[in-house]
Amino acid sequence: MESRVKSNPQLRRALCYGNVARQQERSPSVIVIGGGMAGIAAARALNDASFQVVLLESRDRVGGRIHTDYSFGFPVDLGASWLHGVSKENPLAPLIGKLGLPLYRTSEDNSVLYDHDLESYALFDMDGNQVPLELVTEVGKIFEMVLEETDKIRQEFGEDMSILRALSIVFERKPEFRLEGLAHNVLQWYLCRMEGWFAADSDTISLKNWDQEELLPGGHGLMVRGYLPVIRTLAKGIDIRLQHRVTKIVRRYNGVKVTTENGKTFFADATIVAVPLGVLKAKIIEFEPKLPDWKEAAIADLGVGIENKIILHFKNVFWPNVEFLGVVAETSYGCSYFLNLHKPAGHPVLVYMPAGQLAKDIEKLSDEAAANFAFTQLKKILPDASSPIQYLVSRWGRDINSLGSYSYDTVGKPHDLYERLRVPVDNLFFAGEATSVLYMGSVHGAFTTGMMAAEDCRMRVLERYGEIGLLQPSLGQEPWAVPLQISRL
Numbered sequence: 001m002e003s004r005v006k007s008n009p010q011l012r013r014a015l016c017y018g019n020v021a022r023q024q025e026r027s028p029s030v031i032v033i034g035g036g037m038a039g040i041a042a043a044r045a046l047n048d049a050s051f052q053v054v055l056l057e058s059r060d061r062v063g064g065r066i067h068t069d070y071s072f073g074f075p076v077d078l079g080a081s082w083l084h085g086v087s088k089e090n091p092l093a094p095l096i097g098k099l100g101l102p103l104y105r106t107s108e109d110n111s112v113l114y115d116h117d118l119e120s121y122a123l124f125d126m127d128g129n130q131v132p133l134e135l136v137t138e139v140g141k142i143f144e145m146v147l148e149e150t151d152k153i154r155q156e157f158g159e160d161m162s163i164l165r166a167l168s169i170v171f172e173r174k175p176e177f178r179l180e181g182l183a184h185n186v187l188q189w190y191l192c193r194m195e196g197w198f199a200a201d202s203d204t205i206s207l208k209n210w211d212q213e214e215l216l217p218g219g220h221g222l223m224v225r226g227y228l229p230v231i232r233t234l235a236k237g238i239d240i241r242l243q244h245r246v247t248k249i250v251r252r253y254n255g256v257k258v259t260t261e262n263g264k265t266f267f268a269d270a271t272i273v274a275v276p277l278g279v280l281k282a283k284i285i286e287f288e289p290k291l292p293d294w295k296e297a298a299i300a301d302l303g304v305g306i307e308n309k310i311i312l313h314f315k316n317v318f319w320p321n322v323e324f325l326g327v328v329a330e331t332s333y334g335c336s337y338f339l340n341l342h343k344p345a346g347h348p349v350l351v352y353m354p355a356g357q358l359a360k361d362i363e364k365l366s367d368e369a370a371a372n373f374a375f376t377q378l379k380k381i382l383p384d385a386s387s388p389i390q391y392l393v394s395r396w397g398r399d400i401n402s403l404g405s406y407s408y409d410t411v412g413k414p415h416d417l418y419e420r421l422r423v424p425v426d427n428l429f430f431a432g433e434a435t436s437v438l439y440m441g442s443v444h445g446a447f448t449t450g451m452m453a454a455e456d457c458r459m460r461v462l463e464r465y466g467e468i469g470l471l472q473p474s475l476g477q478e479p480w481a482v483p484l485q486i487s488r489l
């Protein structure tokens with residue numbers, strides 16, 4: 001069918017830009033671009049609503065920034081691994097619950113470290129001496145107070161500035177918060193973890209917009225058996241074409257034509273673009289006609305950060321039985337964080353997670369050198385550590401399928417970029433973590449945008465078919481509520 005359409009311009013016109021009578025004979029169709037959580041959620045919803053769905057995915061696997069690897073003989077996540085918000089408010093909770101996937105809670109609500117609290121950890125200085133727990137707690141409180149002070153700076157200054165600049169103003173004004181020696185290094189470690197949350201350095205994060213994200217209640221839970229089962233379940237029965245990198249999207253008022261790198265062409269009533277922000281920024285996909293200026297500006301202005309995982313598999317466990325280990329240093333760049341997978345999952349694995357500039361620098365190394373780098377950090381605190389028997393290294397920044405880990409607000413840019421990224425352009429709908437106004441940078445955020453884009457798409461296409469209300473109930477029905485959408489650009 002595909003090639004017949006390609007070789008027959010008349011048929012192609014009829015299908016793509018064709019007459020209404022013909023359209024009414026066939027069922028509504030959509031091409032979903034990108035098989036991460038957002039794209040899979042959208043495809044699932046529209047498939048269930050009797051749309052003809054084709055999902056085009058550039059990689060040879062689905063999941064995108066959800067990437068559970070099984071090469072160690074057990075699951076480890078190279079991308080997302082936490083469910084942020086372990087509560088019924090999380091739109092993924094019903095599915096994860098039904099699948100019986102266990103979670104390991106690493107923190108309750110409102111922790112200064114976001115996904116960890118200070119219950120089970122060990123921080124060390126560069127000489128391998130453990131930092132007293134009382135000092136860590138005390139500095140944590142100071143860090144929280146310093147962040148509260150930055151809020152006053154935000155109110156006071158008209159112009160935006162970086163988090164780092166705001167911190168330095170706070171330290172100028174409140175010398176009592178200035179710390180020396182080990183306490184200073186612990187504060188840098190807190191900053192390092194905050195930078196990890198945004199996958200970006202504090203000198204690039206916007207003071208005005210850094211806290212736009214809404215944290216769901218219930219704290220943070222690790223997906224002990226990996227995230228992939230969630231993707232696999234949602235993807236069941238969907239027509240997914242792997243190794244189909246989209247390079248061009250042509251849109252007309254009543255149809256879209258999508259071209260892939262391998263020379264194939266697909267036609268449908270609408271398309272949902274669920275590729276990462278980094279891919280849109282790199283203009284790997286050509287849009288015809290070009291996207292409106294407000295959309296292009298939003299793509300250019302929203303930041304995309306880098307966080308990576310270097311996963312070290314050891315023969316035996318030789319480290320303390322805590323949830324995470326850390327190395328404090330004079331700068332946040334020099335600090336380290338290791339997630340201990342032995343505690344939640346029973347595997348002799350430590351996950352080193354650099355972010356921002358450090359992650360970028362490590363991406364320049366070979367896998368072996370990157371694993372060595374992580375191991376060297378570990379040796380600083382555990383000099384007798386035995387070498388890993390296997391390792392895995394992620395490269396979310398350089399991978400052409402992601403070109404970044406997740407989005408964040410950079411200094412001096414408008415606050416409504418996520419919304420602008422989300423708003424459809426004719427029969428082009430957008431989904432993905434960077435289009436989530438409330439839950440950016442997260443798996444549940446990506447899922448929600450997929451559901452929203454599917455509902456927008458369904459309404460628009462059925463409106464043209466004159467069939468609203470005749471097919472399925474609204475995609476927004478429980479458990480995935482879709483809020484009203486209103487925008488002003």
Ligand SMILES: Cc1cc2nc3c(=O)[nH]c(=O)nc-3n(C[C@H](O)[C@H](O)[C@H](O)COP(=O)(O)OP(=O)(O)OC[C@H]3O[C@@H](n4cnc5c(N)ncnc54)[C@H](O)[C@@H]3O)c2cc1C
Pocket residue numbers: 033034035036037038039056057058059062063064065066078079080081082083084244245246247274275276279284285307308309394396400401402404405406431432433434440441442443444446
């Ligand atoms: C290291 C790391 C840790 C993280 N930790 C967490 C966490 O613990 N909890 C959490 O909630 N979130 C976490 N996140 C964020 C979370 O993974 C993402 O927000 C979410 O998975 C993004 O889903 P998405 O569908 O928007 O994008 P993606 O998952 O990136 O999906 C986009 C898809 O588009 C495909 N694609 C790209 N270009 C093309 C093209 N030209 N044509 C066709 N297909 C294309 C890609 O291959 C990909 O499959 C983490 C991310 C990283 C990188």
